[in-house]
Amino acid sequence: MAVEPSTAMSSAEIVALSRAHTFFSWSVQGALDPIAIDRAEGVYLYTPEGERILDFNSQLMSVNIGHGDQRVVRAITEQATRLQFVYPGFTTEPRARLGAKLAEIMPGDLDKVFFTLGGAEAIENAIKFARHFTGRTKVLARYRAYHGATMGAMTLTGDPRRWANEPGLVGVVRYPDTHRWGEKEPLPAAEALQGLEDVIRYEGPHTIAAIFLETIVGTNGILIPPDGYLKGVRELCDRHGILMVCDEVMAGFGRTGRWFAVDHWDVVPDLMTMAKGLTSSYLPLGAVAMRHHIAEAFETKMFYGGLTYSSHPVSLAAALATIQVYEDDGLIQNAARLGPVMRAHHERLAAKHPSVGAHRNLGLFGILDLVRSQDPWTPMTPFNGTSDEMKAVGAFFRKNGLYTFIANNSIHTNPPLCITDAQLAEGFDIIDRALDIADQAVKT
Numbered sequence: 001m002a003v004e005p006s007t008a009m010s011s012a013e014i015v016a017l018s019r020a021h022t023f024f025s026w027s028v029q030g031a032l033d034p035i036a037i038d039r040a041e042g043v044y045l046y047t048p049e050g051e052r053i054l055d056f057n058s059q060l061m062s063v064n065i066g067h068g069d070q071r072v073v074r075a076i077t078e079q080a081t082r083l084q085f086v087y088p089g090f091t092t093e094p095r096a097r098l099g100a101k102l103a104e105i106m107p108g109d110l111d112k113v114f115f116t117l118g119g120a121e122a123i124e125n126a127i128k129f130a131r132h133f134t135g136r137t138k139v140l141a142r143y144r145a146y147h148g149a150t151m152g153a154m155t156l157t158g159d160p161r162r163w164a165n166e167p168g169l170v171g172v173v174r175y176p177d178t179h180r181w182g183e184k185e186p187l188p189a190a191e192a193l194q195g196l197e198d199v200i201r202y203e204g205p206h207t208i209a210a211i212f213l214e215t216i217v218g219t220n221g222i223l224i225p226p227d228g229y230l231k232g233v234r235e236l237c238d239r240h241g242i243l244m245v246c247d248e249v250m251a252g253f254g255r256t257g258r259w260f261a262v263d264h265w266d267v268v269p270d271l272m273t274m275a276k277g278l279t280s281s282y283l284p285l286g287a288v289a290m291r292h293h294i295a296e297a298f299e300t301k302m303f304y305g306g307l308t309y310s311s312h313p314v315s316l317a318a319a320l321a322t323i324q325v326y327e328d329d330g331l332i333q334n335a336a337r338l339g340p341v342m343r344a345h346h347e348r349l350a351a352k353h354p355s356v357g358a359h360r361n362l363g364l365f366g367i368l369d370l371v372r373s374q375d376p377w378t379p380m381t382p383f384n385g386t387s388d389e390m391k392a393v394g395a396f397f398r399k400n401g402l403y404t405f406i407a408n409n410s411i412h413t414n415p416p417l418c419i420t421d422a423q424l425a426e427g428f429d430i431i432d433r434a435l436d437i438a439d440q441a442v443k444t
């Protein structure tokens, strides 16, 4: 499709000025080569020169409804025209409606939310709620986890992004992961739970406010917990009066084919964080949700937390319209329907390419792990590293109009939930061709 550029500047000019005067996240600034985007629609992004790029990662696993949905744009415009902002001590109709709507779609008796600007702030406030509610200070988190880049969330983050930001929050204790780096299969649920139980015992259950976990681990590898694991964590929390905090910032809002990933295992966390898909990233918004009895406790207890932009009316209007789109277009159902279709693509690639060592997906939350050798199992990259082959795969994607997230030895496959079967096939066709490069590294 030919697209008329609408920016006054060329890609080269935008990139040069952006690089000169703005900082990019998680980067060595001198090594950057960003792509300038002018507009986007559905699953496609367009550069100022009209080059089309298939968004196979919903940007940061966040534009779940797809790009350019005018229903959300209209809701934002209408709200911005009527009322742009009131401080969070006032309230508004979008706030009333969105709180009630979330209470309707969230599992169990999670029925009250505190609105933030994004995922990290939701985590920060979940730490506060857990500490205030329990009167305990320690929080448990895992290594293969990302919870955000503010200081508390960064401390809970176990992956190497934490290293340069240490020391962080006092009182964060690590517990064992369900998946070990460099191994194909997760631990059996009972073994992983035993590791958690040991940590609880050694730390003293009465000192632990909360256990944090990504329901399905996102950027650390789409790690789906073995059946029985979440129920086991719930049981340990109940036994010791510890709050279970599920981070659904990435896994929530239809990504897995259910509203929230916890819904697959019928588990109700005490606190649940969300962001990204809540507005499909059309505007910044996050939230921490709490179960009824926790909200009740704060009827008579002061909450020491706040943000100038908590419950920003325009972001809330965007969230309401986004949730309406999920419902009107059956996007959660589409993600559920396309889960097996994605699995079939993964299986076909694994059968054809010796470099595909493993694949996982639940709904449209998916990943391919590349290896140099299947036996012994040897990932294509070292831990927290890259390799010439992964770089070449990335370069192939860029040259052939596919954007997706590559981390360590993995290729993420997390397209917007509005994707069609044909568009999904288009993306996997490009990945198929790129894997020929990776195959050359495989020892047979």
Ligand SMILES: Cc1ncc(COP(=O)(O)O)c(C=O)c1O
Binding pocket: 060, 117, 118, 119, 120, 121, 123, 146, 147, 148, 149, 214, 218, 219, 247, 248, 249, 250, 251, 275, 276, 286
């Ligand atoms: C599971 C999870 N939690 C928290 C965050 C942090 O969210 P934000 O970047 O909106 O602060 C992310 C971001 O990727 C995430 O994936």
